[in-house]
Structure formats: C-alpha cells, structure tokens
Amino acid sequence: MNKQLFLSLLAALMLSGWVIACKTNDPAAQATTGPFTLQLDNVVGNEDLVLKTGRYTNSSGEEFRVTTLNYYLSNFRFKQANGAEYVVPQDSSYFLVKESDKASQLITFPNVPMGSYTAVTFTIGVDSVRSVSDIGKRKGVLDPAGSATAANDMYWEWNSGYIFLKFEGTSPVAPVDATGQNTFQYHIGFFGGLVTKTLNNLKTVTLSLGQQPAVVAENNSPQVTIKADVQAIFGQSTKLSIAQHPAVMVDPYSATIASNYSQLFRYDQTRQLNHN
Amino acid sequence: MRTLQPIALWVSLGLFGLAVACQSGPSTDNVSPTAPNTTIPGSSTGITYQSTPLNFTKPANFPDPVYDLAKNPLTAEGVDLGRMLFYDVTLSSNGLISCAFCHIQGSAFSHTDHPLSHGVGDKNGPRNVPAVQNVAWDNHFFWDGGIKDLDLLPIAPIENPVEMGERMPNVLARLQNSNKYPALFLAAFGSKEITSERFLKALSQFMITMVSANTKYDHYVRKEAGGDMTAQELQGLTLFKQNCATCHAGELFTDQNFRNNGLGVNPNVVPEDLGRYQVTLNEADKRKFRVPSLRNVARTQPYMHDGRFSTLEQVIKHYATGVVDNPSLDPLLKKNGQVGIPLSTQDQEAIIAFLYTLTDFSYVNDPRFGPIR
Numbered sequence: 263m264n265k266q267l268f269l270s271l272l273a274a275l276m277l278s279g280w281v282i283a284c285k286t287n288d289p290a291a292q293a294t295t296g297p298f299t300l301q302l303d304n305v306v307g308n309e310d311l312v313l314k315t316g317r318y319t320n321s322s323g324e325e326f327r328v329t330t331l332n333y334y335l336s337n338f339r340f341k342q343a344n345g346a347e348y349v350v351p352q353d354s355s356y357f358l359v360k361e362s363d364k365a366s367q368l369i370t371f372p373n374v375p376m377g378s379y380t381a382v383t384f385t386i387g388v389d390s391v392r393s394v395s396d397i398g399k400r401k402g403v404l405d406p407a408g409s410a411t412a413a414n415d416m417y418w419e420w421n422s423g424y425i426f427l428k429f430e431g432t433s434p435v436a437p438v439d440a441t442g443q444n445t446f447q448y449h450i451g452f453f454g455g456l457v458t459k460t461l462n463n464l465k466t467v468t469l470s471l472g473q474q475p476a477v478v479a480e481n482n483s484p485q486v487t488i489k490a491d492v493q494a495i496f497g498q499s500t501k502l503s504i505a506q507h508p509a510v511m512v513d514p515y516s517a518t519i520a521s522n523y524s525q526l527f528r529y530d531q532t533r534q535l536n537h538n
Numbered sequence: 539m540r541t542l543q544p545i546a547l548w549v550s551l552g553l554f555g556l557a558v559a560c561q562s563g564p565s566t567d568n569v570s571p572t573a574p575n576t577t578i579p580g581s582s583t584g585i586t587y588q589s590t591p592l593n594f595t596k597p598a599n600f601p602d603p604v605y606d607l608a609k610n611p612l613t614a615e616g617v618d619l620g621r622m623l624f625y626d627v628t629l630s631s632n633g634l635i636s637c638a639f640c641h642i643q644g645s646a647f648s649h650t651d652h653p654l655s656h657g658v659g660d661k662n663g664p665r666n667v668p669a670v671q672n673v674a675w676d677n678h679f680f681w682d683g684g685i686k687d688l689d690l691l692p693i694a695p696i697e698n699p700v701e702m703g704e705r706m707p708n709v710l711a712r713l714q715n716s717n718k719y720p721a722l723f724l725a726a727f728g729s730k731e732i733t734s735e736r737f738l739k740a741l742s743q744f745m746i747t748m749v750s751a752n753t754k755y756d757h758y759v760r761k762e763a764g765g766d767m768t769a770q771e772l773q774g775l776t777l778f779k780q781n782c783a784t785c786h787a788g789e790l791f792t793d794q795n796f797r798n799n800g801l802g803v804n805p806n807v808v809p810e811d812l813g814r815y816q817v818t819l820n821e822a823d824k825r826k827f828r829v830p831s832l833r834n835v836a837r838t839q840p841y842m843h844d845g846r847f848s849t850l851e852q853v854i855k856h857y858a859t860g861v862v863d864n865p866s867l868d869p870l871l872k873k874n875g876q877v878g879i880p881l882s883t884q885d886q887e888a889i890i891a892f893l894y895t896l897t898d899f900s901y902v903n904d905p906r907f908g909p910i911r
Contacts, residue, residue: 396609397689397735407693407706407734414707419694421684421817452819456686457677460818514819 296478298340298374299485300382302359302367303530304331306492313361320496322503326446328492330430331361332416333526334388334403337466340374341381343475348375356388358403358416359490378475379484383468386523387426390464393453394422418451421512425451426463427523429495435505446504448495449511450519463520469529476532483537487530497522589726590614594674597751599759599789603674605688605746610739612746615726618910620744622722623737625909629709630702632658637695637741638909640667644902646750646834647671654845657701664811666845668830669838671750671901677794681827681843684817688745689738710737750833750901751789758895759789767895774892781857781879782889784870791832791896797868798826800861800877804844811844825866836897850893854886 304311306318311328319325335357338350350371360366392404400406404424406417416425429448436444454462469488476484496502500518510516592612596603610616623629624637635658641647649656649667656662665681679685685694695701696709713719713732720730727736755775757765767775778786787793796814803810803825814823827843841847847856861871861878871878881889901907 394686397738405734406690407738409707414705419697422686422690455818458818512816512819
C-alpha cells in the first residue's frame with residue numbers, strides 16, 4: 263500500500279471515528295444501534311431470593327439461608343434470527359452481579375445493532391486472558407484493589423485470580439464458625455492457569471430468548487429477564503451437600519460445584535420497552 | 539512530503555473535532571500508564587509535566603529480565619514514589635507495618651528475627667519471608683508461585699489479615715487524602731489521581747530497580763576487580779555446579795521450578811503447607827516449593843519456606859544426611875536409589891564458603907534502597 267493511500271484511509275478512519283463516537287450528539291444522524299437490557303433475577307426454585315431472612319431447603323433436604331450471592335458474567339454475544347452475531351466489545355463485557363446490589367442486576371448494552379435477537383451467550387467468570395492481563399486493563403469491576411463495588415471481595419490475592427461465584431449462607435447442618443454461626447462458604451474460581459495448566463471452572467452459557475425474538479429497533483428496545491436459580495448450585499444429578507462440603511474454595515471439589523452452576527441461568531421473559 | 543501535508547492536516551482536524559465534540563462523553567481510560575510526557579488533565583494551559591525516564595541496565599552476566607518494562611516504563615519519580623510507599627506504615631491497618639518491616643535491607647530484604655512472617659497484632663503468617671531482590675527476573679513469586687505478576691503482588695501482603703491487615707480501597711483513599719502523596723503521583727504519572735494501577739506500578743518500579751549483582755562471585759565471573767576466589771571457594775563452586783546447580787541454576791541460582799527437596803513434614807505447621815499444590819490442585823505438585831535464589835543467602839536466615847533451619851550448616855547437612863524420601867521427592871535427590879547428596883565434611887565446608895561469595899555488600903547497604911530521609 264502506498265503512503266498516500268494509507269494516509270487517506272487513516273484520515274477516513276479518523277473522520278468515521280468522529281461520526282460514530284458522536285452519534286448521540288447529532289440528532290440528524292441515522293441511528294443503527296440501540297440498547298439491550300438484561301435483568302438478572304436471583305431466585306431459589308419458585309421463590310424470590312431474600313438475603314438473610316429467606317429460608318429454603320436444598321436438593322439434599324438441608325435447610326439454608328443465603329447471606330451472599332455474587333457472580334461475574336463476561337464475554338456477551340447476541341445472536342440474531344438470521345445468524346448474524348453481535349459481540350460486545352471486550353472492554354465493556356465484564357459485569358459483577360451482586361444480590362445485595364440492585365443496580366448490579368440490571369445490565370445494559372448501549373450499542374446493540376438493530377435486529378431481532380434469539381439467543382445470548384456469556385461466560386460465568388472472568389476469561390483466562392483477562393485473568394492474567396496487566397493491572398491497567400482491570401478497570402471497574404475487575405479492579406482487584408478497587409472500591410467496594412469492584413473485585414475487592416471477588417479476588418484471591420495470594421493466588422492471583424478472580425472468584426467467579428461466591429455463595430455464602432447459614433445452615434443448621436453447617437459447622438459452627440468463630441462467630442458462633444453455622445456457616446457455609448463456596449468461593450469458586452480457577453481459570454485454567456497460564457503456563458501451568460490448572461482446573462478450569464469457566465462455564466459458557468447460551469440461552470435461547472423464547473418464542474419471540476427480542477427486537478432492537480429505532481424506538482423500541484428489549485429488556486430480557488434471566489433467572490438465576492440458587493437451587494442449581496446444589497444440583498440434582500450431583501448433589502452438593504452442605505453437611506459434607508460446608509466450605510469449598512481452592513479445592514478439586516470446586517469443579518463439581520462449577521458444573522452444577524453452569525445450569526444456574528434460565529430465560530424468563532422479554533419486555534419490549536417503547537421509548538419515544 | 540507535498541501529498542502528506544494536507545492529509546496530516548485532515549487527520550489532526552479529525553482528531554481535534556473528535557476531542558472537541560466529545561468532551562462531554564465519559565473518559566474511561568484516562569489513566570494511561572506512565573508516559574514520560576503527560577499533559578496535566580484539566581490544565582487549560584496544557585503545560586506538559588516532564589518526568590525523568592530511567593534506564594534499566596541488566597548486569598552483564600544476567601539473562602534478559604522477565605518483567606515487561608514497556609508496560610511500566612521506569613522514571614526517577616516513579617521509583618522514588620515506590621520507595622516512599624515501600625517504607626510507609628500507613629499502608630497497614632494499625633499504622634505500624636510497612637513492607638520494609640518484614641523486608642529488611644540488611645538481610646537483603648528478607649526477615650531474620652522470626653522464622654515465620656510476623657505482621658499486624660503480632661500475628662504470625664505461615665511462611666518464612668523471602669528476600670526481595672532481582673524481582674525483574676522472576677517468573678513467579680511466593681514459595682508456591684501463587685503470584686505471577688509483580689504488579690499484583692502488593693495486594694497480597696496489604697490485604698492479608700496476618701500481614702498488613704488492610705483493604706486496598708482504604709489505602710488508596712488514605713493516600714489520596716494525604717498531604718504529600720497527590721503531588722508525588724502528579725510527578726510520577728502526570729496527575730494527582732491515585733489509582734490501583736499507579737499505586738501498584740510505582741511499587742513495582744522501585745522493586746525493579748532492586749538489582750543485586752555485585753558479589754565476589756559476580757566479579758569473578760565478570761573477570762572484574764574484587765573477584766579473587768580462594769581455593770576453598772573455587773572448590774565449593776565446583777561442588778555446587780555438580781550437586782546443586784540443576785535446581786539452583788544459572789546466575790539467578792534458581793531454575794524457577796517447583797520441587798521437593800526432601801524436607802520432612804513440619805509437625806508445627808497445621809494444616810500442612812502443601813506448597814505448589816495449593817495453586818494448581820495437581821496431585822503431583824503436593825509439597826513442592828519454588829527453588830529459591832541463593833543470592834545473599836548468608837544474610838537471609840532462617841531457611842526454607844517454613845524457616846526450619848537457622849544456619850547454612852544445617853541446610854547442607856540436610857542435603858547430605860537429612861533428605862526424607864517421599865513420593866514428591868525430586869529424582870535429583872535420589873540418584874541410584876540413594877537418598878540425598880553424599881558430601882564429606884570438607885565438601886560441606888567448601889560449599890558454604892562458596893555460598894558466602896554470594897553476599898552483595900553494596901546491595902544490603904545501598905542508600906538508594908533505604909528509606910527516604
């Protein structure tokens with residue numbers, strides 16, 4: 263490529279960058295994308311999840327209450343009926359959902375190309391590339407040293423890695439801890455290692471978005487509710503018993519729990535929101 | 539040149555338009571890593587703050603460093619800031635423990651008072667404090683290699699309840715509200731904003747400069763003045779090459795691998811420290827630990843991950859007669875069915891004499907690595 267061609271291409275790129283970046287400031291420009299919202303709703307079977315006070319029974323018949331439920335979701339992609347796929351830009355594709363933080367349960371992708379979407383795919387956890395990336399690439403919810411809303415509680419600092427899912431609670435069958443409470447803790451991580459291969463508890467989930475596609479249109483955007491059912495962590499075919507495994511963190515048994523929580527999510531409903 | 543000019547003009551116009559038109563948009567990435575030239579954000583005059591780039595020179599007998607300096611270019615201001623932080627007790631919850639509290643210069647930034655690490659509220663950690671030296675060459679950190687990236691390391695001691703017992707967000711807030719730090723971050727990174735990235739990279743910058751390569755042994759291999767080894771030291775070097783250098787390999791005296799050198803289970807450590815296994819969960823890694831560098835080893839007692847030996851004599855005796863056979867034992871320590879390394883008393887003394895040539899007196903006294911006064 264000669265220099266002149268290269269430079270004019272560069273200039274064109276610059277200008278188009280300008281146009282795209284400032285689209286929202288320019289009412290005359292034709293919009294080609296719109297927002298797509300996911301509402302995460304944590305539940306226990308058919309009941310809503312209520313921290314601390316809600317009482318539930320798991321697949322092993324053990325009574326439990328939940329004090330913490332946090333998980334990372336990342337690497338979102340949306341699939342259209344015609345097969346086209348929208349991959350959310352990598353740097354904007356990491357979310358930390360906390361039951362204790364309502365705002366974190368609503369995830370909005372602002373620039374989804376207009377179209378009819380039939381499926382969403384995402385990873386539970388933080389992919390291996392980002393799990394080892396430079397601290398400069400770990401902003402927001404990925405900042406292991408950041409504010410309380412960031413990764414601070416979701417990171418193993420002595421074995422560098424994110425905790426993909428943290429699920430804690432109390433149960434009469436759990437052992438008594440230092441504070442006199444019967445507590446259980448599940449902190450599940452492990453991204454497969456960088457040089458040395460380790461356990462890989464990353465799970466990729468694809469959910470079909472129901473009978474009708476979720477439509478991103480000029481004046482219309484979808485809000486899809488996804489339910490996360492805590493009972494899935496306890497599992498059906500392989501049952502996690504609190505009495506037998508009251509605390510699982512850096513432990514080979516974490517693979518069983520991860521395999522259970524790969525079934526955590528199910529599509530619930532789509533609402534089309536009109537915005538005029 | 540003639541064709542280039544109008545295009546360059548267009549490009550800059552485009553950029554200018556972008557900058558002007560999008561000013562209200564959220565700027566998500568304004569914490570670019572240490573560019574030596576940084577315009578102070580928000581200053582209408584556009585003054586450029588000039589930090590002073592620092593060259594990293596590797597010792598002639600060392601391999602290339604592992605740390606990627608391109609992602610964190612050294613500057614005089616960045617290194618000074620890192621040094622200030624390394625010696626600052628306000629990084630801990632009780633305001634008493636700095637990094638240097640455990641990593642003491644006279645012992646090559648290890649700790650000799652306690653066999654195991656000793657932190658806030660006189661709590662003991664489970665492991666012996668290793669030296670901090672030549673970290674730019676390390677593939678892994680900690681006895682089990684749980685940390686691979688130096689930039690992420692300081693979070694561990696700061697947040698460890700038995701070390702500095704503090705939360706990182708509190709540390710960053712405290713620094714941001716202090717009288718001295720915002721100006722130091724401005725000098726090092728171009729703005730007063732104190733982010734995790736800047737905090738961690740400043741500490742890395744200081745530690746990267748902590749290079750120890752001025753021992754008698756180094757002078758000997760580099761054929762410099764001060765490198766005259768005695769006959770016993772040379773005999774020790776030969777024995778070391780024969781018996782120890784597969785694991786304590788190269789000029790860093792470590793192959794950076796995880797191995798079991800036949801230490802028996804320590805009954806005083808409960809639960810048992812399973813070493814590398816705790817990081818990989820691979821059965822084969824049980825009771826394996828990172829082969830430590832032996833630079834400055836005469837200064838870093840006690841020895842081994844649990845500090846079980848207090849003298850080099852005990853260490854050599856261990857290799858000669860104390861190696862405990864176990865499923866993880868490194869094959870190098872069980873040649874021809876014989877456990878351990880056969881060494882006469884004379885051999886043992888020679889090896890110890892050689893290990894003493896690995897002390898870097900300039901490193902343990904260098905004022906550049908001491909507290910800022």
